Amino acid sequence: MITDFPAKPLPLPDPAETGAELAAFGGGAIIPKELRRTVFPVITKEDVFNLMLAQRAKPERVVADFAEAYRSYVGAGYALPTASGTSSLHLALVGAGVQPGDEVIVPAFTFIATAQAVVAAHAVPVFVDIDPKTYCMDPAAAAAAITGRTRAIMPVHVHGLPADVPALRALADSHGIALVEDASHAHSAKIGDQVAGSFGDAAGQSLMADKNFPLGGEGGIAFFKDGASHQRAVDYLERHGIDYGMSWVAAAFGASQLKRLPYYDEVRARNAALLGEALEGTGLFHAPYVPQGHTHAYNMYRITLTPDAIGLGDLPVYAVKEAVHELLVAEGVPAREWQNTPIPCHLPFRHRGGFGNGYPFSLNPEAVRDHRPEDFPVTLGMLDSTLVLCRELRAPVEYERALRYADAFTKVARRPDAIRKLVTDGSYRRPYEKAARLG
Template identity: 35%
Template sequence: MKQQLAINGGHKTVQKQFPWPIYDEHEVAAVAGIVRSGKWGNPDCGDAVEKFEKEFAVYCGSKYAITCVNGSVSLRLALIACGVKPGDEVIVPPYTFITTASSVIECNCVPVFVDIDPETYNIHPKAIESAITERTKAIIVVHFGGLACDMDAIMDIARRYNLRVIEDAAHAHSAEYKGQKLGSIGDVGSFSFQSSKNLTAGEGGIVITNNDELYAMMRSLRNVGRVEGGQWYDHYNPGCNYRITQMQAVLLSCQLKRLAEQTSRRNENGLFLDQLLSDIKGITPLRRDATITKHSYHIYIFKYDASEFGGLSKEKFADMLAAEGVPCFKGYPHPLYKQPLFQNKNFMCYAIPDDVDYMTIHCPVAELACATEAVWILQHAMLGEREDMIAFAEAVRKIQSAMKADL
């Protein structure tokens, strides 16, 4: 007998809730200790920020880490430190959050969108190379959902063309490529600590690097242009106050202690869910090969084929899956270049050439992902048990059975 879908009043397949963030009295006590100390600011009130920066750098295997107010600013710091000038081009993927590209606009540079790999939804190395011009100065790669980009190919391209590589690792805390933490492979790695992220303090960001000069510049930009050894009211670079607070820092230090175990759990659940969903016609998990030694699964993504679900649209399928209790989302509605910001060239900056026209951009893989293919399961759900992954797959099968029964 056909099961009634939850969206139509039937029982949910998944009854469990998946809380986020996860915390206990350690976090509460750490923040309370800072509040009671009366030393809340940075850098003149205590050393909690510096302590966390050192912890995170060690965790990532990098030489330096510099905190800042969010993951958008961290990209801006990285771009400026990498030496981009007004009018320079920066290659970016179109399937990502807006700030990967808008940070380029904020630096008076030109985002150049190149398409993604249809099997990973990460920026395609071949598309990168074909987009390079004499004005190209940097590449921002996004390890989307926590799945590592093809960093060997990308770093080879960057070396041959003398380009900087910025890793947008906002989804990739603790993820690895060939055993190396993401964010530590390019010139700069950028992370977000926004409330949905795998490592969070509600807001915040950080950049990591092994380069002494890049570190000095990003540290200065984060701290109103001051330089190490300089006077408080001496300002050498066009920075701003992008510092985080002591309360955020101690919260992050506590949360960092949880990250390795949480990432291992997400990674194991993701591999298991791949097996389960691969057996369902019309559902294809994104490809991860042997180079992906750890996936952070900030987003678990699968490709949806409506033809195996009675022609049910991706939007309706995602709504049904959510109603069954699976924490999921239908993904971005369209690639970044179709956002009004780019279609209308509402840039408020002076260095974008008049001949730049985002209305003519066409990245077919990204457009297909947005329109009909990509469905996301959110990171907190990936912290469940194996039986939860089984329930997620059962929810997909339940919807498929209902749709086929209606034909």
């Protein structure tokens, strides 16, 4: 029988290992290959029983009950459960009043679904750069991009850190346009006591199985501030005959997972703090920046490198990052890039075929730009100098894994000579010079 149960426990850290030879150079790995898998979501008997009992109810009742429970948790006015995160973003835009040919401002750094949802709403995405500390949409860049045809600003709470909502809300209000959140990374993320998904006029959120709040397979949910926005989205589905409905199986699984979400949140926060403390002691690595009053959900954990702190400032930072990436992976840390080029430089937004004959871009050709990566210098700098842990801080029973990740970063940072050798002997390229990829 296939099982997710580990064959044996991960050993507790041994301080001597951080001074041993790097795994990439023949030493032992901090995390052995056979123990590198993390398991999530955790499936319990409660999940199974809930799925079985849900078969007695009408499917639409199961979905409606889940949506209401999660809407209450988030604190949004209205909710509309959907089949995916992209469909939830589409409906959030429609509910906010976005019309064909309108302009929607989105960040150049996000998952491609943010911009694809704008196109699905028959509008034109207008891309802007990000803040150099939060990696979320830069409010000043958004302000500079507003025109007479801008209908909405769509910040992304990237990796689970809420964007600068107060500044963006003020900007939207001053121009009479909508604020639509992409909260797909931001389950339980907060500013003060307010939860992401309830900040804007509308919001979309992915609930797929690899998110911090997972449903059974694919799923999403759109939130709306008022009844008129919610009704606008409902009418749109009926008018166009679109089935974006959530599966009752996904909803039933999500209903029991929702009860454990606060527990998962605490585990991630604990592990993020533990790892952050270790990173700051290395000189080379730095934890994600979190503004005061913000609660980071840590759907992903983006780590910044400062090579000059360990005597590598003469080397290109992107090359140091690539070498460090190789060393970390050899130690058993599943670090990765997660995006390597700005979203407007991906094929759908370079060729702009849209729905055919350039639609909907042809509705507003003045909003269309032929972007180069260099148009977004902050995004490029971030991609050059950061690595990501995607889902590895949330396994609730593996405190020792977080400790071992910390030791692996410490071990690598202690070997600037090895990093320099890899950079000198290698032929590394900047991330955007490689084939564009997602995730």
